[in-house]
Structures are given as C-alpha cells and as structure tokens.
Amino acid sequence: MRADPAEYKFVSPGNLQAVLSLLASEPAQWLPIAGGTDVMVLYSAGKLPNRKLINILNIPELRQIEVFPDSVRIGAACTYTALRKHDNVSREFPLLATAASWTGGIANQNRGTLGGNIANASPAADSLPALLVYDAEVTLISARGARRVAYRNFHSGYKQTALAADELIRDISLPRRFSEYLSHARKVGARNAQAISKVCLAALGQIANGAIRDVRLALGSVAPVPLRLNETERALTGKKIEPPLIDTARKSVVKEIRPIDDIRSTARYRAAVAGNLVAEFLEKLAAAGANA
C-alpha cells in the first residue's frame, strides 16, 4: 500500500552536529536521507520501516571531494554526477567513475550518492566492487566521535553493515596509489542504464618482468556482499599469464563466489559470466604486459 505522507516526520537541521545529536538522542529512529533514490522507492511502496527522516543532502561537509597528497576523500553525500565530473576521481580512480556512469540514468546520478550506495548495502551495487579494489576506508561519525573502518570489513552479511545505530558515513577515502595499474570494469545486465547488474567486475592489475606483480579483483551480484576475490588473487600473483593460468583463475572464481537464482539471473549463468569476466581481464592484462 502506498505511504501516507502525514505519517512521516522529516527534519532538515542543515548542520552535521545537529544531525549527529538527533541520531544520538533517538538511535535507530531517524533514517538519514540524501538523494532519496533508494529511500523514496521503499517509502512510496509503503515499505520503509522508519517513520522519521533526517535530511543530510544539505550538509556541506558531506558534499566535498578533497584531494590530499596521499588520498582523495569523498564526502558521503557526493552524487555520482559529482564523481564523474571530478578530475582526480576520473583520472586516478576510473573504476569508480565508470561505475558511477552505469548507476541509473542521468537523473538518478544527479541525486544518488556514494554514501547512500554503501549504506544501502546491496550486493548488486555497481560502485562497491571499485571501492574494494581501491582499498577504500570509510569514516563513520557520531556524537561519540569518528572512527575509520577498512571498507573490506564494512559489510558483515546480506544488508548487514558496521554502522552503529547512531552513526553516519562521513566520507570515503581512497589511497592515491593505483594510477599506474591497468584497470578494467565490466557490467553485465539487461541494459546499460537503469538495469541492476547480473554480474559486475572491478579489476586492477600490474605486470612486472612478464609476470603478475599485483592483481585486485572484486565482483558484484555474486554473493551476499560485494566480494573481493582474495583466493583467486593469491593464485594469480607472481605468475605469467598463459592459457592454463586463465583456466585456473576461472575455476578459482567459481569456487570463491556464492551466486543465487533471482529475478535478474541464475546462479549458473552468474558463475559462467564471473569466470568469463575475470578471464577477459587477464587477457587484457597480458596484452598490456606484452606491449609494455
């Protein structure tokens, strides 16, 4: 049943301290809302558990992208459009900029935010595999103070996160040490815009002396959480890319993922595509290594 707007409270304090005090005074009562591209869908369908919403789209600290010597810090309420437009993000973190360009259409990119994508915690989110391979750190803030969490430890299970009831994601920090890597992003879905992925890959790799010096692989839509392929990475590191290694990688990927059947695809199709996407990346990495 459609939601009745009269049953919902909405406040817009306009500054971070006031938002944090409200979250602290009534933990788990207030749901932060930024661009609303997830929250409003649930709300309209009458499926939003919260009856109290707090606006964070107008908090200046959450809307900045700051460039430091060692890192780029992205405010949680930065939109996909802001990510795509930002020079350092598109140049040094192309996997994130590319994922931003896949997320929804232009209207949703103008409203949807990176922090929202993380907090919504969908295993199918397009931007999250990129954060995994870039070793992102998230800063969580509350009236009690701020703490940093490695993004790889943020999702503890399907839609389960490290966020405490009074906490807000303040920013996402990316170390600036991947610009020399070959990067590869691929989404397989029913169509490019507006379609949730059946499988998506974010991959980084570097070749030295004809062998893989470092490789970083993460997949969306193949497990309860966005998944970094640690085992497969270990099996590849230090090796020369040849057909038997690509076969090994395919088998390792299929072993590592836990795909399911759902409305968008089947576990079997996802496993085949996940292996193919990693194989495609390794072929590209080998070709780049041969030309280096």
Add this chain to the structure above:
Amino acid sequence: MTPSPGTNAKCEVSFTVNGEAKKLLAHPMERLLDVLRNDLKLTGAKEGCGEGECGSCSVLLDGMLVNSCLVPVAQVSGASIDTIEGISAHALMHPLQEAFLECGSAQCGICTPGMILAAVHLLEKKPEPALAEIREGLAGNLCRCTGYIQIFDAVAGAARRVAK
C-alpha cells in the same frame, strides 16, 4: 476528519516553479511529483513507474534533471523547478518541442515531457551531442510506443537548429 495519532502537521514550503514564486502547505515527505500535479495543477510531469526507473516524471531542479517521484517536497525548499509547462518560456514552442513534432517523436505522450526535459538538460551540458551522448542522456527515460529512433533524431535536429 480527526487526524490519527501518527499524523503530523503540514509545513509551509516555498520554491519557484517556471520562474513563479510559490508558497504552499504540504507534508514534508509528499513527493514533488504529487505537489506539482495535485496542488499546482501542473500535470505535464507524469507518473509512470513511481520508482525512478522510467523518467516520465522528470523535471529540472536548480537546472539538474531529477525524477520528481523520488524527491520529498521538503528538499526543494528555496529551489527553482522547471517543468515542461515552462520550457518554451514566451515562445510558442521550445526548439525541442518543434523537433519532436516534426520527427513524429511522440505517440501516447506519457514519456514526452520527461524526454524533452532530459534533452534540455543534455543540450545545456553538450550543445552538439554525438548519438552516443544523446542515447546516454536519455537512457533514464523509457518509451513504450514510438521507439527511440525518432526521439534521437529530434534531439539531434534541435541541437543543429539551436547551434545555427
């Protein structure tokens, strides 16, 4: 009607629509789409899917394309909204509207206001878009009858006309 215990009062919201200042009472979580259609009687923005997938409720919010079904009205306080009703300003038609007519780009008309606003937004950023850019700019707007080719033709034609 007696309000139920969970009922909250309406608030005053002020914003600009098509250049005119508006002030009205609304529940803060009312969708911008409903306020435009029901309170302001601007029925150009259509409800298609109601979940941000189809683009038929597209409007410009401070010059930025948004799906008005996903915007709580409280978030547009102080903002400036442009809808299809205001897009031609004082002329009879916007060049995009003329081009849509000439190319046969509208059939049932449900997607057309959103398509035109998405195209206005695109041409503001990229006055001479390539076909791939037109496709990307309109990718969030679904059409179920005309097909997309006539719509892409109209956007390309309007861009050429404006560029002259």
